[in-house]
Amino acid sequence: MAATNLFDERRRAVMIAAAKRWKAQPPTPATTQVTPSEQARYDARRSSFDQASELKAQGRLPVFVERKIGPTLDWYTLPPDDAARAAGRPVARIVANVDPKVDPVGFATGFMVSPNVLLTNWHVFP
Structure with missing residues (x-):
């Protein structure tokens, strides 16, 4: 039982240290400017969400689902830093067909846990 308490205490200390490091970081431009x-694109998406809500209220479900997570108003094609x-870098998009003339059939995500091991959810591959 004592070992469990030491483990829990150490885990809590690591979590508190991580929280302090995170709070000490200055805000990035992507979250403040x-x-x-970007605002116009966000407003257009917001309008689409409103139209989807109206369709749902009428009993006709929208064709798409999207939601904003966090303070960012847009998605960026390149990482900010x-x-x-x-x-x-270790994150991958998994597709069933890599022929550039054919649209990918079924896709998922995975990530490299070592140079030779790709980890993904069990339902991605038959």
């Missing part, structure tokens, strides 16, 4: 074109680029 929004360009007019080297740390984000390094963190995203």
Whole structure:
């Protein structure tokens, strides 16, 4: 029982230290500044959500589902800094067909846990 308490205490200390490091970081431009074109794209998406809500209220379900998570108003094609680029490097998009003349059939995501091991959910491959 004592070992469990030591483990829990150590885990709590690590979590508190991580929270302090996170709070000490300055805000990034991606979360504090929004360009007019980003705002316009966000407003257009918001309008689409409103139209989807109206369709749902009428009993006709929308064709798409999208939601905003966090303070960012738009998605970026490139990572904002080297740390984000390094963190995203092991993430992969998995497709059933890699022929450039054919649209990918079924896709999922996975990430490399070692140079030779790709981890994904069990339902991705038959």
